Amino acid sequence: VNGKIEIPVVFNVLYRTAAENISNAQLQSQLDVLNADFNAANADFNQVPALFSGVKANVGITFVLDQVIRKSTTKTSWGTRDAMKKSKQGGINPTSPTTKLNFWVCTIGGGILGYAQFPGGASATDGVVVDSKYVGVTSNTGASYPYNLGRTATHEVGHWLNLRHIWGDATCGSDLVADTPTHNTANYGVPTYPHYSTCTGAPVEMTMNYMDYTDDRGMYMFTAGQKSRIDAIFISGGARFSFAQ
Numbered sequence: 001v002n003g004k005i006e007i008p009v010v011f012n013v014l015y016r017t018a019a020e021n022i023s024n025a026q027l028q029s030q031l032d033v034l035n036a037d038f039n040a041a042n043a044d045f046n047q048v049p050a051l052f053s054g055v056k057a058n059v060g061i062t063f064v065l066d067q068v069i070r071k072s073t074t075k076t077s078w079g080t081r082d083a084m085k086k087s088k089q090g091g092i093n094p095t096s097p098t099t100k101l102n103f104w105v106c107t108i109g110g111g112i113l114g115y116a117q118f119p120g121g122a123s124a125t126d127g128v129v130v131d132s133k134y135v136g137v138t139s140n141t142g143a144s145y146p147y148n149l150g151r152t153a154t155h156e157v158g159h160w161l162n163l164r165h166i167w168g169d170a171t172c173g174s175d176l177v178a179d180t181p182t183h184n185t186a187n188y189g190v191p192t193y194p195h196y197s198t199c200t201g202a203p204v205e206m207t208m209n210y211m212d213y214t215d216d217r218g219m220y221m222f223t224a225g226q227k228s229r230i231d232a233i234f235i236s237g238g239a240r241f242s243f244a245q
């Protein structure tokens with residue numbers, strides 16, 4: 001990677017109700033969260049326990065607003081099979097997906113907050129989907145609590161940048177990163193520190209990592225190992241090298 005990575009962001013907003021047609025200010029609040037979280041500039045970064053101070057990392061990726069595309073629809077929910085990414089299915093095709101990160105903002109349904117495509121997949125479906133209720137920062141009393149701090153997008157962009165869930169999607173599974181502890185499974189809510197794993201060696205779990213499943217206020221760090229995994233996709237031959245140009 002030569003120099004700083006700057007990712008242009010396209011927001012594709014699909015709305016039926018006024019509430020789903022979230023404002024540009026709300027979208028900007030989401031970009032601000034991404035820029036804070038991926039640059040260790042989030043206000044809660046200093047809450048990382050001393051145990052993890054040696055591995056907490058500044059990923060160093062900047063997100064820049066490219067454009068907002070809005071489309072009204074009669075659909076009440078879009079599911080998780082990429083219909084929102086296809087104009088033939090009433091959605092919006094991605095804009096320049098090999099050089100821009102496309103977000104789709106819509107009602108997903110089924111209790112799903114968001115989902116992302118890993119590097120290496122089809123360009124036509126590349127990007128991140130976040131349910132309209134969980135985009136950006138909203139008040140602590142809104143319907144979106146406890147997912148009201150924009151961390152769904154941080155988590156999903158983590159996947160888009162090749163990060164796995166910290167528990168490796170299996171009991172005591174691997175996230176292919178060496179400096180994260182082995183987690184039993186996903187954590188929810190805001191676990192009390194220290195939360196011990198029952199996996200080999202009984203490590204303290206890093207429940208405050210963005211790639212766990214805690215509430216938004218419970219997640220506030222990436223690690224150096226996660227940063228290395230991200231950096232690797234931007235080098236020549238890497239799956240997102242086209243974004244490093």
Ligand code: ARG
Pocket residue numbers: 111112113114115147151152153155212213214215216219
């Ligand atoms: N893909 C996950 C889901 O839909 C996202 C979890 C995000 N977590 C959060 N605290 N915002 O369940």
Ligand code: ZN
Pocket residue numbers: 155159165
């Ligand atoms: Zn996930």
